[in-house]
Amino acid sequence: MIWSLLAAAVLLLHAAFIAFVVLGGLLVLRWPRLVWLHLPCAIWGSLIEFTGWLCPLTPLENALRARGGGSGYSGGFVQHYVTALLYPAGLTRTTQWLLGALVVAVNALVYARLLRRHAGA
Numbered sequence: 001m002i003w004s005l006l007a008a009a010v011l012l013l014h015a016a017f018i019a020f021v022v023l024g025g026l027l028v029l030r031w032p033r034l035v036w037l038h039l040p041c042a043i044w045g046s047l048i049e050f051t052g053w054l055c056p057l058t059p060l061e062n063a064l065r066a067r068g069g070g071s072g073y074s075g076g077f078v079q080h081y082v083t084a085l086l087y088p089a090g091l092t093r094t095t096q097w098l099l100g101a102l103v104v105a106v107n108a109l110v111y112a113r114l115l116r117r118h119a120g121a
Contacts, residue, residue, distance in 0.1 A: 003068030010061040017057070021045030022103055025110030032114065042107045049100030052093065 020027075022045070024038040048055050065071065 003064050004070060007061050007064035007068060010057055010064060014057045014061065017041065018045065022106060025107045029110060029114055042103060046100045046103045049096045049103065052096060
């Protein structure tokens with residue numbers, strides 16, 4: 001039971017991390033000091049998508065699920081949860097590139113606004 005709860009906690013942490021990667025720049029607009037936390041996270045999230053690497057939280061979640069008697073899943077978090085929701089046909093490298101580009105584009109817009117605001121101050 002505890003292993004399943006820990007796997008669920010990792011799942012929630014992973015989802016929160018992805019939300020922070022994609023939308024955390026909006027928090028930086030409000031609290032500029034968060035840039036030191038958000039920028040490395042956004043770079044990491046983009047690298048995961050552009051390179052096809054597997055985020056370390058995915059094997060951790062799978063190991064905890066297995067330890068709790070459940071089964072893990074193949075592929076990464078985005079492929080299993082996000083892509084299954086948005087793109088039922090499956091994850092392709094093109095889709096990963098598009099997701100990575102989305103992260104970069106959203107954050108580039110936010111940081112451009114932040115820089116303009118900071119330069120005008």
